[in-house]
Amino acid sequence: MKKLFISLAFIFISLFIIDRIGGNLMWHAYQNTYSTTCYKTREVVNNVNQDVLILGSSRCAHHYVPSIISDSIGMSVYNGGFNGACIYSYYMVLNYILAHYTPKIVCLDLITSDYTLTNDPFKSIHIYAPYVGQNKGADEVFIADGSYWKYQLSHLYRYNSLSLSIFSRLAVRYVPDFDNGYYPITDPHSYPTILRASDTPNNIDPLKIQYLHKFINLCKTHDIRLVFIISPSYTIASTDEYKPLQDIAKEYDIPFLDYHTKKTFIDHPEYFKDASHLWEKGAKLYSLIVSKDLKRIMAQ
Amino acid sequence: MLFNSLHFLAFFPIVCVIYFLLPSLKSRNIFLLVASYYFYMNWEPIYALLLLSSTLITYLAALGIAKYPEKNKKSVYLIGSLVLNLGMLFLFKYYNFAAENLALLLSKLGIAIQMPKFGFLLPVGISFYIFQALGYSIDVYRGKTSAEKNFFTYALFVSFFPQLVAGPIERSTNLLPQFKKTHPFSYENIMSGINLMLWGYFLKLVLADRCALYVDAVFNNVSHHNGGSFLLASLIFPFQIYGDFSGYSLIAIGAAKVMGFNLMENFKRPYFSTTVTEFWHRWHISLSTWFKDYVYIPLGGNRVSTPRCYFNIMATFIISGIWHGANWTFIVWGSIHGVLQCIEKWLGWNKLQSQWNMWKRFIHWILTFCVVCLAWVFFRANNMDDAITIIKGMFYNIGYPFINTIPDMILIAIALLIVFFKESIDEFGWKISISKSPYWLIRHLYIIGIIIYIIMFGVLNGGQFIYFQF
Numbered sequence: 140m141k142k143l144f145i146s147l148a149f150i151f152i153s154l155f156i157i158d159r160i161g162g163n164l165m166w167h168a169y170q171n172t173y174s175t176t177c178y179k180t181r182e183v184v185n186n187v188n189q190d191v192l193i194l195g196s197s198r199c200a201h202h203y204v205p206s207i208i209s210d211s212i213g214m215s216v217y218n219g220g221f222n223g224a225c226i227y228s229y230y231m232v233l234n235y236i237l238a239h240y241t242p243k244i245v246c247l248d249l250i251t252s253d254y255t256l257t258n259d260p261f262k263s264i265h266i267y268a269p270y271v272g273q274n275k276g277a278d279e280v281f282i283a284d285g286s287y288w289k290y291q292l293s294h295l296y297r298y299n300s301l302s303l304s305i306f307s308r309l310a311v312r313y314v315p316d317f318d319n320g321y322y323p324i325t326d327p328h329s330y331p332t333i334l335r336a337s338d339t340p341n342n343i344d345p346l347k348i349q350y351l352h353k354f355i356n357l358c359k360t361h362d363i364r365l366v367f368i369i370s371p372s373y374t375i376a377s378t379d380e381y382k383p384l385q386d387i388a389k390e391y392d393i394p395f396l397d398y399h400t401k402k403t404f405i406d407h408p409e410y411f412k413d414a415s416h417l418w419e420k421g422a423k424l425y426s427l428i429v430s431k432d433l434k435r436i437m438a439q
Numbered sequence: 440m441l442f443n444s445l446h447f448l449a450f451f452p453i454v455c456v457i458y459f460l461l462p463s464l465k466s467r468n469i470f471l472l473v474a475s476y477y478f479y480m481n482w483e484p485i486y487a488l489l490l491l492s493s494t495l496i497t498y499l500a501a502l503g504i505a506k507y508p509e510k511n512k513k514s515v516y517l518i519g520s521l522v523l524n525l526g527m528l529f530l531f532k533y534y535n536f537a538a539e540n541l542a543l544l545l546s547k548l549g550i551a552i553q554m555p556k557f558g559f560l561l562p563v564g565i566s567f568y569i570f571q572a573l574g575y576s577i578d579v580y581r582g583k584t585s586a587e588k589n590f591f592t593y594a595l596f597v598s599f600f601p602q603l604v605a606g607p608i609e610r611s612t613n614l615l616p617q618f619k620k621t622h623p624f625s626y627e628n629i630m631s632g633i634n635l636m637l638w639g640y641f642l643k644l645v646l647a648d649r650c651a652l653y654v655d656a657v658f659n660n661v662s663h664h665n666g667g668s669f670l671l672a673s674l675i676f677p678f679q680i681y682g683d684f685s686g687y688s689l690i691a692i693g694a695a696k697v698m699g700f701n702l703m704e705n706f707k708r709p710y711f712s713t714t715v716t717e718f719w720h721r722w723h724i725s726l727s728t729w730f731k732d733y734v735y736i737p738l739g740g741n742r743v744s745t746p747r748c749y750f751n752i753m754a755t756f757i758i759s760g761i762w763h764g765a766n767w768t769f770i771v772w773g774s775i776h777g778v779l780q781c782i783e784k785w786l787g788w789n790k791l792q793s794q795w796n797m798w799k800r801f802i803h804w805i806l807t808f809c810v811v812c813l814a815w816v817f818f819r820a821n822n823m824d825d826a827i828t829i830i831k832g833m834f835y836n837i838g839y840p841f842i843n844t845i846p847d848m849i850l851i852a853i854a855l856l857i858v859f860f861k862e863s864i865d866e867f868g869w870k871i872s873i874s875k876s877p878y879w880l881i882r883h884l885y886i887i888g889i890i891i892y893i894i895m896f897g898v899l900n901g902g903q904f905i906y907f908q909f
Contacts, residue, residue, distance in 0.1 A: 140624065140626075142626045143626050143629055143630075146626075146630065146883060149883055150883060150886055150887055150890075153883075153887050154887055154890060154891070157887065157891060158891075158894075161891070259900065262900075286900075289445075289899075293894055295891065295894050295895055296894050296895075296899070298895065299894065299895060299896070299897070299899060300846070300847075300850070300895075300896065300898070302895055302896070303846040303849055303850060304846050307846075
C-alpha cells in the first residue's frame with residue numbers, strides 16, 4: 140500500500156508541476172506564434188478595434204473583403220469569421236472584444252447550423268481555450284459546454300492539438316497576409332456543377348436560440364447596431380429555411396439581408412469554390428453588393 | 440459509461456478502493472455485480488433487463504444440463520438456451536434488416552407486403568454478453584466446465600464491467616474460477632494494469648480518434664471525394680479500428696488486472712501478419728477462437744473433405760460478418776475473409792509460411808495488409824453503394840486527396856510511428872523495455888509521459904468505441 144501511495148503521489152505531483160510549467164510555456168509560445176488560427180484568434184481577442192465587425196463561419200471568413208466594404212461605407216471593417224464557428228463562438232468573441240472596445244456595427248453572417256441541432260455544437264469554441272478564466276461572459280460558454288473545469292484542471296489541455304501549429308509557426312516568423320481577417324480562396328479552376336436543393340432543417344436547438352437572444356441583448360446593452368446576413372450559396376433554398384432567424388430579426392427590429400433564398404449568384408457557379416463558399420472573384424463582387432446594402436441600412 | 444469519459448475515470452478508482460476495502464469474497468462479488476450493472480445502466484437502464492434475462496436463461500439452462508445425465512435431456516436445455524438468447528439477439532439486432540430484405544425480395548416476386556418495424560435501439564454490447572453466456576451453456580453441455588450454482592457469481596461472470604460491452608469475450612473456464620478466489624491487493628498488478636490501461640487510452644485517444652477525424656470526413660461524404668481521398672482513408676481506417684478496438688481491449692484487460700483478474704489477450708499485433716489466416720489468429724482473438732470452438736469445429740473443422748472444409752471456413756466467416764452487424768457490408772466483409780482463407784489453404788501458404796525467407800515474408804506481409812485494407816472498406820462503408828463507389832474510385836478516379844488539416848495528418852503519422860515502435864519491440868523481442876524497466880524512475884516517467892502526450896495530442900472529445908455498435 141505504501142509503495143502504491145508513493146507511486147501515485149509521485150505521478151500526480153509531477154503531472155501537476157509539468158502541467159503548470161508546460162501551460163505557462165505554451166501560453167508564451169501561443170502569444171508569439173504566427174500560426175494562422177492562433178494569430179487571428181489573438182487579433183480578435185486583443186487587438187481588433189474596427190468600426191464594423193463581421194462575425195461568422197468559414198463562409199464569413201471567405202466572403203467579406205474588408206477593404207472593399209470599408210472603401211464603400213467609409214468605416215473600418217474587420218472580418219472575424221472562423222472555420223466551423225457558430226453562435227456560441229460569436230457570443231464569446233463579442234465578449235472578448237467588448238472588454239477592450241465597442242464596435243459601432245456587428246454583422247452576423249448566419250447559417251442554418253446557427254439555430255439547429257448539430258453534432259458537437261461547441262467544437263468551435265475550443266480555439267479560445269488559452270483564454271479560459273479571462274472573461275466572465277466567454278467563460279459562460281465553456282461552462283455550458285462542460286469544458287471549463289477541464290481547462291482549469293489542466294492548463295496544458297488548453298493547447299490540446301494546437302501544439303504542432305504553435306511550434307511549426309514559432310520558427311517561421313511572418314505575419315499572415317490578411318486583409319483585416321479576410322481569407323481569400325484562390326481560383327479553384329473547377330466550379331460546382333450540380334445545383335442541389337438545400338435541406339430545410341426543422342430540428343431547432345433551444346440553447347443556440349437562447350445564445351442568439353443573449354448576443355442580441357449584449358449588442359443592445361452596448362448600443363451596437365446589429366445586422367443579420369445570409370451569404371449566397373450555390374444551392375436552392377426554400378423560402379422558410381431561415382424563418383426562425385427572420386422571426387428573431389423581426390422581433391428585435393434587426394435588418395435581415397438574405398442573399399441565399401433570393402438566389403443571388405445562383406446563375407454564376409463560376410464565382411463559387413464549392414456549394415457553400417465563394418472564391419476571391421465572387422467574394423469581391425459580393426462585398427460590393429453587401430456594402431451597398433449596408434450603406435442603405437446605415438442611412439436609415 | 441464510456442471508458443474514455445470522465446465519469447469512468449471517477450467510477451473506476453472508487454470501485455477499486457471499495458473493492459479492496461471489502462473483507463470477504465462474497466461481499467466483493469456482490470459489490471462488483473452492482474457496480475457492473477450500474478456501469479451498464481448508464482447507457483439505457485431498461486436494457487439491463489436484457490442482460491439479466493440472458494443471465495437467467497443461461498444460468499437455469501446450465502443447471503438443467505448438469506441435472507440430467509442423458510444427452511437428449513441435456514440437449515433440450517441447451518437448445519432452449521440457444522433459441523432464447525439468439526432470438527433476443529435476432530429481435531434487437533437483425534429483425535429490421537431481415538424484414539426489410541424479405542419485403543424487398545417479395546416485392547421483386549410481385550408480392551407487396553409491409554413488414555412491421557421494431558423500433559428499439561440496439562442494446563450496447565448485446566452480441567458480446569450473449570456470446571459469452573452461450574459459450575458457458577455449451578461448455579457445461581460438453582462437460583468442459585461445471586454448472587455454477589451461485590447465481591450472483593454467475594451473473595458477475597456475464598456482466599463483469601471491464602469486458603461487458605466490447606469483450607474480450609471470456610470463457611467460463613478462465614474467468615469463472617477467478618470469481619471464486621480472493622484477489623489480494625497487489626502493487627505489481629495495479630501498476631501493470633495502469634500501464635495496460637494507459638496504452639489502451641493512447642491507442643484510442645491519440646491514434647484511433649485522430650484517424651477518425653479524417654476517415655469519417657471521407658466515408659460519411661463519399662459523393663464529395665475522389666479516389667485519392669478514398670485510398671488515403673482506406674489506409675488510415677485499419678489503424679483507426681485497430682487503435683479503437685485493441686485500445687478498448689487493453690483498457691478492459693488493464694482495469695481487470697488492477698483488481699487482480701486476468702482476462703484473455705484479444706490482439707496480438709495483427710498487422711504484422713503475413714497471411715489472412717494468421718491475421719485471424721491475431722485479431723479479435725476472443726471472438727475468432729469462439730467461432731473456432733463453437734462453430735467451425737462443430738461443423739467438422741478441417742478434419743473433413745477439402746470442399747467441406749472450404750464450406751466450413753466460408754460459413755464461419757459469413758456468420759462472423761453477420762455477428763458484426765445487420766448490414767450487407769459486414770456479410771461481404773466476412774465473405775471476403777472467408778474466400779481469402781480458402782485461397783490460402785488451397786495454395787498451401789499456411790504450411791509453407793514457416794519456410795519463407797525474409798523477402799517472401801515481406802511480400803506476403805504487404806499482400807496481406809493490402810487485402811485486409813480493401814476488405815475493411817466494406818466494414819467501414821455506410822452501405823454497399825458507398826463501398827462500391829469507394830473501391831471503384833480507388834482504381835479509376837485517383838486525384839489529389841483531401842487533407843483536413845496538415846497538423847492532423849502529422850499527428851496521425853507520429854502516433855503510428857510510436858505504435859509501430861512499441862509493437863516492433865513486442866513482435867521481434869527487442870531488448871528495450873520502458874514500461875517494465877527495472878528502474879523505478881523510468882517506469883514512472885513513462886506513465887507521466889503517456890498521460891502528458893494524451894493531454895496534449897489526444898482527441899479527448901471523441902466519440903464512443905466502434906465495437907459498441909456490435
